[in-house]
Amino acid sequence: MHIGQSANAHPVTFKNGLAAYSTFQPGMARVSSNYTFHHRAAVGVTYLRLHMPDERRIGTLGQLNLLLYRFNGAGSQGNVYVMGGGGALASSDDSRFDLKDAGPVYFGSIQSDFETRTFYTALQGSVLAHDDAPTAWARYRLGLAPYVASYGELQTWLVGQIMWFPDMEDDLNVTPLMRFFYRTVLWELGADLKGRPWIQLMAHF
Amino acid sequence: MDSTDGPFLKVIHMRVMICCLLFLFSVAVQAKPPEPVMPSGPGPAGGPPAVVVTVKGMVCSFCVQGIEKMLRDLPSVKDLAINLDDRKVSLWTTGSPPTDVQLQKTVRDAGYEVEKIYREPGSSKKGQQP
Numbered sequence: 001m002h003i004g005q006s007a008n009a010h011p012v013t014f015k016n017g018l019a020a021y022s023t024f025q026p027g028m029a030r031v032s033s034n035y036t037f038h039h040r041a042a043v044g045v046t047y048l049r050l051h052m053p054d055e056r057r058i059g060t061l062g063q064l065n066l067l068l069y070r071f072n073g074a075g076s077q078g079n080v081y082v083m084g085g086g087g088a089l090a091s092s093d094d095s096r097f098d099l100k101d102a103g104p105v106y107f108g109s110i111q112s113d114f115e116t117r118t119f120y121t122a123l124q125g126s127v128l129a130h131d132d133a134p135t136a137w138a139r140y141r142l143g144l145a146p147y148v149a150s151y152g153e154l155q156t157w158l159v160g161q162i163m164w165f166p167d168m169e170d171d172l173n174v175t176p177l178m179r180f181f182y183r184t185v186l187w188e189l190g191a192d193l194k195g196r197p198w199i200q201l202m203a204h205f
Numbered sequence: 206m207d208s209t210d211g212p213f214l215k216v217i218h219m220r221v222m223i224c225c226l227l228f229l230f231s232v233a234v235q236a237k238p239p240e241p242v243m244p245s246g247p248g249p250a251g252g253p254p255a256v257v258v259t260v261k262g263m264v265c266s267f268c269v270q271g272i273e274k275m276l277r278d279l280p281s282v283k284d285l286a287i288n289l290d291d292r293k294v295s296l297w298t299t300g301s302p303p304t305d306v307q308l309q310k311t312v313r314d315a316g317y318e319v320e321k322i323y324r325e326p327g328s329s330k331k332g333q334q335p
Binding site: 010012013014015017039067070071072073074075076077115116117149150151152153155181183184186204 | 260261262264265266267268269270271272274275287288289290292313314315316317318320
């Protein structure tokens with residue numbers, strides 16, 4: 001499992017907006033929150049728990065998300081975000097963690113997306129550094145809306161997600177999923193081609 | 206997921222259940238009266254909207270919630286309606302409607318751009334252009 005599989009759905013929302021989101025997969029649970037203090041910037045914090053075959057990791061990271069560029073079209077929107085931050089990550093081969101042994105972890109990411117009311121595409125590249133050499137990964141999403149919902153109604157998306165982890169043996173992960181919006185709540189449900197579930201929830205206030 | 210994830214799977218199931226309950230709660234607390242179907246239709250005061258703003262970039266209903274929230278926070282806004290088909294936000298107001306400057310700032314803070322502002326004849330004159 002990899003921290004990259006839980007990328008931000010909306011790194012920057014609206015001024016004074018507060019977002020909370022969580023992602024669950026076998027071997028990984030992540031809970032995050034961010035606060036948009038400027039319409040182009042947000043700060044956030046993430047709690048992460050990873051269960052690997054031979055060790056477990058827990059970490060807390062702070063991050064800054066910046067909206068570098070936004071294109072607001074007549075029927076479309078495009079965005080470019082950059083995100084970065086760091087924190088501490090502790091490892092253990094049993095359930096007990098000694099936080100004094102926690103090491104620093106840093107990450108950076110750039111994300112671009114474009115959408116209309118029926119089409120959505122997003123590309124993200126990220127890098128993470130902890131203990132040893134940095135690792136990088138990329139994610140691409142393509143989404144189609146089977147119907148167009150009015151404002152305030154349930155909107156459904158069919159999304160295909162491809163993630164590439166060049167440093168890992170299992171380097172390609174393909175996940176078809178469904179994304180739903182209803183008012184200020186978003187949730188995604190899916191499973192990759194190996195049957196591993198994906199659940200992501202987000203709400204903004 | 207295999208049998209070795211037993212205890213972990215239980216934790217995941219519990220967390221998923223908690224998140225589902227939080228989701229249902231968040232949906233329940235947002236229950237509100239239905240918005241006007243036609244942006245130009247009668248609002249709570251029985252008349253047309255005082256201001257209709259055409260906004261660029263309004264394609265995602267999840268994200269557009271921010272526009273609604275920020276415009277509702279304006280003191281003079283009594284009610285509003287959002288139509289994603291024609292990208293219009295209709296405002297019914299009490300007292301002096303928001304000025305053009307206020308509207309452009311609010312929409313910008315929500316992450317969007319104002320394309321056009323239409324004011325119902327007889328409503329307050331628009332404010333200064335930026």
